[in-house]
Amino acid sequence: xxxxxxxxxxxxxxxxxxxxxxxxxxxxxxxxxxxxxxxxxxxxxxxxxxxxxxxxxxxxxxxxxxxxxxxxxxxxx
Amino acid sequence: xxxxxxxxxxxxxxxxxxxxxxxxxxxxxxxxxxxxxxxxxxxxxxxxxxxxxxxxxxxxxxxxxxxxxxxxxxxxxxxxxxxxxxxxxxxxxxxxxxxxxxxxxxxxxxxxxxxxxxxxxxxxxxxxxxxxxxxxxxxxxxxxxxxxxxxxxxxxxxxxxxxxxxxxxxxxxxxxxxxxxxxxxxxxxxxxxxxxxxxxxxxxxxxxxxxxxxxxxxxxxxxxxxxxxxxxxxxxxxxxxxxxxxxxxxxxxxxxxxxxxxxxxxxxxxxxxxxxxxxxxxxxxxxxxxxxxxxxxxxxxxxxxxxxxxxxxxxxxxxxxxxxxxxxxxxxxxxxxxxxxxxxxxxxxxxxxxxxxxxxxxxxxxxxxx
Amino acid sequence: xxxxxxxxxxxxxxxxxxxxxxxxxxxxxxxxxxxxxxxxxxxxxxxxxxxxxxxxxxxxxxxxxxxxxxxxxxxxxxxxxxxxxxxxxxxxxxxxxxxxxxxxxxxxxxxxxxxxxxxxxxxxxxxxxxxxxxxxxxxxxxxxxxxxxxxxxxxxxxxxxxxxxxxxxxxxxxxxxxxxxxxxxxxxxxxxxxxxxxxxxxxxxxxxxxxxxxxxxxxxxxxxxxxxxxxxxxxxxxxxxxxxxxxxxxxxxxxxxxxxx
Ligand SMILES: Cc1ncc(C[n+]2csc(CCOP(=O)(O)OP(=O)(O)O)c2C)c(N)n1
Ligand code: SF4
Ligand code: SF4
Ligand code: SF4
Numbered sequence: 262x263x264x265x266x267x268x269x270x271x272x273x274x275x276x277x278x279x280x281x282x283x284x285x286x287x288x289x290x291x292x293x294x295x296x297x298x299x300x301x302x303x304x305x306x307x308x309x310x311x312x313x314x315x316x317x318x319x320x321x322x323x324x325x326x327x328x329x330x331x332x333x334x335x336x337x338x
Numbered sequence: 339x340x341x342x343x344x345x346x347x348x349x350x351x352x353x354x355x356x357x358x359x360x361x362x363x364x365x366x367x368x369x370x371x372x373x374x375x376x377x378x379x380x381x382x383x384x385x386x387x388x389x390x391x392x393x394x395x396x397x398x399x400x401x402x403x404x405x406x407x408x409x410x411x412x413x414x415x416x417x418x419x420x421x422x423x424x425x426x427x428x429x430x431x432x433x434x435x436x437x438x439x440x441x442x443x444x445x446x447x448x449x450x451x452x453x454x455x456x457x458x459x460x461x462x463x464x465x466x467x468x469x470x471x472x473x474x475x476x477x478x479x480x481x482x483x484x485x486x487x488x489x490x491x492x493x494x495x496x497x498x499x500x501x502x503x504x505x506x507x508x509x510x511x512x513x514x515x516x517x518x519x520x521x522x523x524x525x526x527x528x529x530x531x532x533x534x535x536x537x538x539x540x541x542x543x544x545x546x547x548x549x550x551x552x553x554x555x556x557x558x559x560x561x562x563x564x565x566x567x568x569x570x571x572x573x574x575x576x577x578x579x580x581x582x583x584x585x586x587x588x589x590x591x592x593x594x595x596x597x598x599x600x601x602x603x604x605x606x607x608x609x610x611x612x613x614x615x616x617x618x619x620x621x622x623x624x625x626x627x628x629x630x631x632x633x634x635x636x637x638x639x640x641x642x643x644x645x646x647x648x649x650x651x652x653x654x655x656x657x658x659x660x661x662x663x664x665x666x667x668x669x670x671x672x673x674x675x676x677x678x679x680x681x682x683x684x685x686x687x688x689x690x691x692x693x694x695x696x697x698x699x700x701x702x703x704x705x706x707x708x
Numbered sequence: 709x710x711x712x713x714x715x716x717x718x719x720x721x722x723x724x725x726x727x728x729x730x731x732x733x734x735x736x737x738x739x740x741x742x743x744x745x746x747x748x749x750x751x752x753x754x755x756x757x758x759x760x761x762x763x764x765x766x767x768x769x770x771x772x773x774x775x776x777x778x779x780x781x782x783x784x785x786x787x788x789x790x791x792x793x794x795x796x797x798x799x800x801x802x803x804x805x806x807x808x809x810x811x812x813x814x815x816x817x818x819x820x821x822x823x824x825x826x827x828x829x830x831x832x833x834x835x836x837x838x839x840x841x842x843x844x845x846x847x848x849x850x851x852x853x854x855x856x857x858x859x860x861x862x863x864x865x866x867x868x869x870x871x872x873x874x875x876x877x878x879x880x881x882x883x884x885x886x887x888x889x890x891x892x893x894x895x896x897x898x899x900x901x902x903x904x905x906x907x908x909x910x911x912x913x914x915x916x917x918x919x920x921x922x923x924x925x926x927x928x929x930x931x932x933x934x935x936x937x938x939x940x941x942x943x944x945x946x947x948x949x950x951x952x953x954x955x956x957x958x959x960x961x962x963x964x965x966x967x968x969x
Binding site for chain 3: 360361363387389391392393395396397399400401402403404405406407409411425426429433534535536537538539542543544545546547548
C-alpha cells in the first residue's frame, strides 16, 4: 500500500499555473474550473483520491501555496 | 594636537578616519588619488574596510550598501568620476541613508584636465542625480577647513539622513599646509532604528527608494523637503572678511574665495573698501546673508573658477537690488589675485550697469581668448 | 471537495518556509522567480540563517523581492547589487549576504560589478535568474537571449551578426580565481529544482565558511513574455535553453568539495 497523503492549497496564494498539476505523479491534482480565488484564478485542488504525500507538487509551486500531509504509519506493536 | 604639514587630500582622509569612518570605497582619479591611497594604507591598519572598486559606479554602490547598515561610510572622486556616481547618490537620497562624498573638482567638461576647477557647482549643488532631493554641500578653502568640514560632514549626514558632499578642488586637494587633526574618535556602537544589519531578535527591515504609488512618493518627497527646510534653517555656513565698512563685496567659495581674499587685501592697500563673503555651505546657500549684503554695498563681484555657476544663485539672492559683476577663469585656470583686483577696480570705477547679464559682460571682457 | 479527509494520524511533510513573508507575490502565474524565492527561503530556514541574512534585491521583475522574504533586505540600482553586497559584507563580514538578480541586471548592465565581485573573491552569493529576456520592461532582448529567439526588441529573432552572441555567465565567471562555487541549475522539474536547492545550500555554506564568491545560475521561465502557458514555457526551457546553457558545476573550489549536504 502506498502511503496516504493529502495536500492543502492556500487559495490566497495559488495562481492556477498548473505546475503542480502537470507534475503530480498520481495525477490527482486539478484546477477547480468552477471557482475563482479572490485574485481571479482557478485554484488547484486535490481532485481524486490517491495522493501519496510525496511533496512533488509543493516542490514545483512558485507561490509556496501547498502544504503536504502524510499519514503516520503505525509501527506494528 | 600640534599642527603639521599636510596635503589636502590626505588630511581629508585622515580626518574621516578620526571621525570614525568604517568603510571607504573609491576609484583612482587625479587630483583626488592621494585620498584613496591614504585610505588603502590606513583603513586596514585600523581594521576597517577599504575596497578599490572597479569603477565609480561600483564604488558609490558599495557606499550605498555599507550606508544601509547605518555605519559611517565615504567615497571620494573627481569630476568625471562623480558624474558616474550620480545615479547612486540619487538612490541614497531616495533611501534616506547618510554618506559623505568628496569631489576634488578638475577642469571639464569631458575628460577635461587635471587642473583645479569649480565647474561641478551646478552638478553638485543643484542636484545632479535624478529626482527631488537636495544634498548638503560644503566647500573648504584650506587644508584645515577640509579637515573640519570632513568631521562636520559625518555629523550632518547622520543627523539629517542626508548625502553630504565636500566640494573641494585640485588646488586644495594638492596643497600642503600646516593643519591640526582632530583626536581619534571611537567607532559608533549603536545604530539607527532603520539600519539593515540582520534581523537578530527583531522584525525584519528593508531599505529601498521605491514608492510605486505616486502619492506615496509625493509624501516621501515632501518629507525630504521638510527635512531640507530644517537644514536650511540650521546649517547655513559662510565667512565674512573686511565687510564692516565695505562699499564693495566679493562673493567666492573654495579656492576662488581664497584668491579673492588675497585680492581684497591688495585692493584695501590701494584704498578700495572691499570685503569678501565666502559661502562655506553651498547648499544650503547663504541666501539671506547675500541678500543683506546686497543692501549694504554698492556692488558685488562674484569670483569663480567656472563660467559663472554660483553667479546665478547670487543673482537670485540679490534680486536685482544691487549691481552684480562676474569674474571667472575656467577649464582649470586659476585666477591671479591681480586679475580679481582689476575686476574690483572696474566695478568701483563704474559706471553702474544694471541691464544685461554679468556673464555677458564678462564674456566681452574675456574676448581676448577668442 | 470530492476527496475525503484522511482519518489516520497525519503530519505536515511540507509547509511554506518561515523565511518567506506572508505576502502575495506580483509574479505572473507559473513564473519560476517564485520557485527560486521559495528555495532560498527553505535553505535559510534549514540553516537557521534568518537573523544573519541580508538580501540585495536588484532591478527587474524581482525588484520587490524585499517584500517576499522575512529577513533584512536592501534594493539596489540596476546591475549594482554585487557592489551593494560588497559594501554590506565588508562592514558586516559575519552576515550572509545574497544578491538576487535577473539576466539583464547581472549579465548586461551589471556585468562589471559581478565579474569584479567574483574576481575579488567577495564572500557573497549571487542568485542569478536566467530567463533569456528582460521580463520587467516587457520582454526585450537580453544578453542571454538565444540565437534566433524572438523578443520585443529582436522581433525577427536574435541575429547574431547584428546583436552578437548570448553570454554564458556561469562559464565566464568560473574562469576567475576568486570564484569558489559557480554552477548552473534549472527550475523546470522537481528533480532539477531539488538540485537547485542543493546548490543554493552549498553556496550559502561556501559563504558561511568564508570561501569566497558563489553564484548559482538558475534557468527560469517567463511565460508572459515568451507568450506561452507555464506548461509550454517549461517545455521550451527544457528543449531550447538546456542545450545551449548546459547544466552543471563550472567551478567548485577544492575546499568546497567536502561540503556535504
Ligand atoms: C539604469 C536603468 N536602466 C534601465 C532600467 C529599466 N529596467 C528595469 S528592469 C530592466 C530589465 C530587467 O531584466 P532582467 O534583469 O532580465 O530581470 P527580469 O525582469 O527578467 O526578472 C530594465 C532594463 C532601470 N530601471 N535602470
Ligand atoms: S503550482 Fe501552486 S500556484 Fe500553481 S496551480 Fe499549483 S498550487 Fe496553484
Ligand atoms: S503530494 Fe504528490 S501525490 Fe499528492 S498531490 Fe502532491 S504531487 Fe500529487
Ligand atoms: S514578466 Fe516574466 S519574469 Fe516577470 S514575473 Fe512575469 S513571468 Fe516572471
